[in-house]
Amino acid sequence: MTAVSASGGRPPQPPPRVAVIGGGLAGITAAIALAESGADVTLLEARPRLGGATCSFNRDGLVIDTGQHVFLGCCTAYRGLLAKLGMTGHAPLQRRFDVTVLAPGGRRARLRRTALPGPLHMLPALGRYPFLSLAERLRVSRPALAMRRVDPADPAVDQQRFGDWLAAHGQAERARRALWDLFSVSALNIAGDDASLALAATVVKTGLLGKNNAADIGVAALPLGELHGDAAATLLAKLGAQVTLGAKVSSVQPGDGYLVRLAQGAGELAADAVVLAVPHEKAAPLIPPGTLPDAAVAGWAGLGASPIVNVHVIYDRPVTDLAFAAAIDSPVQWVFDRTRISGMDRPPQQYLAISLSAADAYADVPAARLREQFVPALAELLPAARDARVTEFFVTRERRATFRQAPGSGALRPRTATRRPGLVLAGAWTDTGWPDTMEGAVRSGLAAAVELRRTVLTASTIGERQ
Ligand SMILES: Cc1cc2nc3c(=O)[nH]c(=O)nc-3n(C[C@H](O)[C@H](O)[C@H](O)COP(=O)(O)OP(=O)(O)OC[C@H]3O[C@@H](n4cnc5c(N)ncnc54)[C@H](O)[C@@H]3O)c2cc1C
Secondary structure: OOHHHHOOOOOOOOOOEEEEEOOOHHHHHHHHHHHHOOOEEEEEEOOOOOOOOOOEEEEOOEEEEOOOOEEEOOOHHHHHHHHHOOOHHHOOEOOOOEEEEEEHHHEEEEEEOOOOOOOHHHHHHHHHOOOOOHHHHHHOHHHHHHHHHOOOOOHHHHOOEHHHHHHHOOOOHHHHHHHHHHHHHHHHOOOHHHOEHHHHHHHHHHHHOOOOOOOOEEEOOOOHHHHHHHHHHHHHHHOOOEEEEOOOEEEEEEEOEEEEEEHHHOOEEEEOEEEEOOOHHHHHHHOOOOOOOHHHHHHHHHHOOEEEEEEEEEEOOOOOOOOEEEEOOOOOOEEEEOOOOOOOOOOOOEEEEEEEOOOOOOOOOOHHHHHHHHHHHHHHHOHHHHOOOEEEEEEEEEEEEEOOOOOOOHHHOOOOEOOOOOEEEOOOOOOOOOOOOHHHHHHHHHHHHHHHHHHOOOHHHHHHHO
């Protein structure tokens, strides 16, 4: 059917213009979905590259990710984005959840799921977990069973601390530190006890109590800049979307549609609709007055920020054959082998990155002091590192890595739609029900596209305009 016949003889209208502000995973996802729906999309990103918090940089010939990222089998929306970007093969998932847990003195355990249906799939591994006593292991089933009755959408659940809830279900200090922290601290980027029970429940129910492959871990085999930013730029160009880098938006003015202004008078753009896909502290000053209740926008400040620090250590020889591992009784939380992915072609060196979530205590510590702490800590966990020489050591710090996923944060997260038709919010901090993760970001971008399709880009409008 031609555009003219669809509009009953009226001349064809140009497609609706959508400005997507922010080129992180949320903005990328929204831009792709809207361009696929026939909108005339312009993606405005302040930095000189796409990808937002998932980015890479070059250091002496090595490609470094500012922060190690992993995802899980249950991250269906994120995996959908990878598929669209043609990147599924470059972000492989484990065949079965399998995590080696290291402890000082070279002790180690392996948490590996079976093929049994969830939640039985983890029981054999937990039953053998050597870092808990038999009594502690037996008690782990109590919170696992009780969690099934916790509703993450219940506002009262959002007010509770995960640690208090675990303690009330028989999880003493040792079990919380040696087992629950392994997953909750990295998933929620907050000290395990301090996390919102609602967000912890989403992680536990989806990842551990759901399908048996839900927690299988995925790790990119390409630097994040290539996996997301570069691939998205290629796809968006193919879809006819305009991507403008180095474009920092300074205001969004409603009128007949929206006028989006760039900082320092660098230009302006008229749009029929806007997706505001920037972090909450950047969204608050950009959102036009009256778009949401003032108290709601002021409340976003309460989401705060939580840092992630990555400690990068290059050895003169291989010190482990593990692709990644978790650690207990150590300042190291998770450690990843980055040798191949960084493009290192100086064998036999090995490049490890320690990922430190909830890193408030480390965010401002000089690299030299972190070296004094973490090089011996790695040697405690990996005996081969004791004889190896550290050839390079550096630190990357993301001070506002995620919002602070504490009790009460759920009530502060806004929905996609606002009071203004055509102005929608996206970002991993919005009310996705998910923690501040890649999965949350992609879900928020999809929700923004769905909302604009429903309101601004209705099928009839698109039919008329094409
Ligand atoms: C070190 C680190 C490790 C992490 N590890 C994991 C992990 O293992 N697994 C996981 O799932 N998640 C992880 N996360 C979280 C995940 O990266 C984020 O949740 C997700 O990438 C957020 O995407 P976003 O699009 O919502 O926001 P962002 O990625 O922050 O994107 C927002 C974009 O908006 C742009 N912007 C801001 N202001 C303006 C403006 N005025 N005009 C134009 N553009 C603007 C910014 O430059 C940015 O590119 C980690 C985060 C960090 C920092």
